Amino acid sequence: MKNKFSWYSPLTQNEVDEAWDAGILTVDANVLLDLYRYHEGTRDSLISSIEKLKCAKWLSAQTAEEFFRNRKKSILSSRKTFKEAQDEIDKLKAKATEVTQALKSNRLVPSSITEKLSKDSDELLLEAAKAIEEEIKKHPDFLDDDPILEKLYGIFANSIGDDFSEADKKTHTKTAEERKNKKIPPGYMDKDKDGDRSYGDYFFWRQVLDHAKAQAKPVIIVTSEKKEDWWEIISGQTIGPRYELLKEAYEVTGKKALIYQTDRFLSYALERLGEKKNEKAVAEISEISELRYAGNAVRKTTQTCSISTSTNNVGELSVILGRPVRNFTGSGHFSPQMAKPPRLEVSLIKGPSGIPMYKLGGGTGTVFDFNLHIKATDNTELLPEGLYVFEYQAMVE
Known part of the structure; x- marks a missing residue:
């Protein structure tokens, strides 16, 4: 034997x-x-x-x-990840501003708390943005x-x-x-x-x-x-x-x-x-x-638009996941192209049964395409195969 x-x-x-x-x-x-x-x-x-x-x-x-x-x-894909990181910092800045403004309108919260929160968050996000800029400068131009x-x-x-x-x-x-x-x-x-x-x-x-x-x-x-x-x-x-x-x-x-x-x-x-x-x-x-591996699990992606202009693009992105994975990315396109890289908001409106707790995000590194990311919050759990439908809105401010 x-x-x-x-x-x-x-x-x-x-x-x-x-x-x-x-x-x-x-x-x-x-x-x-x-x-x-x-x-x-x-x-x-x-x-x-x-x-x-x-x-x-x-x-x-x-x-x-x-x-x-x-x-x-x-090579070009690796460059794009820097832009996605900068987009994430910008989203955090907007969210931090939104939170501090909401706290300021709450009269029961001492102003010293909101002032410290605003100051500390601004400093941390500025430090992160500078660090990303330094990495961009150090990254070789392999082309x-x-x-x-x-x-x-x-x-x-x-x-x-x-x-x-x-x-x-x-x-x-x-x-x-x-x-x-x-x-x-x-x-x-x-x-x-x-x-x-x-x-x-x-x-x-x-x-x-x-x-x-x-x-x-x-x-x-x-x-x-x-x-x-x-x-x-x-x-x-x-x-x-x-x-x-x-x-x-x-x-x-x-x-x-x-x-x-x-x-x-x-x-x-x-x-x-x-x-x-x-x-x-x-x-x-x-x-x-x-x-x-997660990207290869995506079997099909389709996109429909209800609004499509150079300043506002609203629609749905449907992704068919072929096997369970911890995270995956769906990609869409802007037609016509946006006037400049837009701000992106995204939500999951439909998915297969048994979806665990998840994190959802998106990024626009260019004026002609965007990515939506979904990840299981617990790394021991997997997103089930099936149809995922995302609703998105891309806006030029």
Whole structure:
């Protein structure tokens, strides 16, 4: 039994050492794209760990293609988060002013209390706004000068796999479609993506296994994926890689595969290198990955407008959530564009049964789009799948 199911047996120390010291290390596209989303310390820790490991570093053609196709979008997205943070500070300022004005009109409340509250809140919010401004100034302009890209060029120099031939691509596309319909991992959770994008995970997987087989070496796969078509998830807890993936990797390559999420990989890499644990970096990687996982859970978003002008946009944003998550974001658009970035008010008017206590917010970083965010207040609870309908009003003051 042990010999027949050896792919399922825990790795021996010799197998672990062989993979980390003489195997092949490869990553998916989001592992690279996330480098633009991390703070400098986290980014440097991950890149440095990859550089120092003894094993060979290699990228699939699928990973390289997705990285270069989405690189600029990731850079611009990271900039947008600063604007969203500034919007949140502005909303707090407006709310603080509203509260202090209400207290001032209450004659039973001593004026000294409202004066102190107003003064302290103004100072704290001003300090926060200045801190965000400083972070914006320090944040590199990766579109103009990109040291991350130069590092990646060095790490993966002459280590990029070839894409499928036209004939092989047709064959693998057919296989990917069949696997998707039969829910064979990986990639079937991407069935709602457009065109070849729904086959991306399988193409990546196939190219990695083909390369590992040709090199006759074990492979370490680092992925940012958190979905069930990569991981065995029981009662909301991730147990490990899907057994189908472990089995297929062994059958194709003759070696056991090691599959890690990015945060777990960094922890193990630092340990292998004999370096100090970087809990802050690991936590940030986990948080970024969780945010993407929540975004991927959104199956469909529709928007209707009752008022649509350059100064006032009122409507509903409907989001279909495909699986339970702790938080998710829905995005809408302004047509015509607003005269300037508006103030946004949002409420949840309809949702599936069993919604736990939640926090709701929104942000407008531009004059042409906006985001609505909902998060379970208790981190141990999940927002149930189903239809969520948000009512919003965007106003230019």
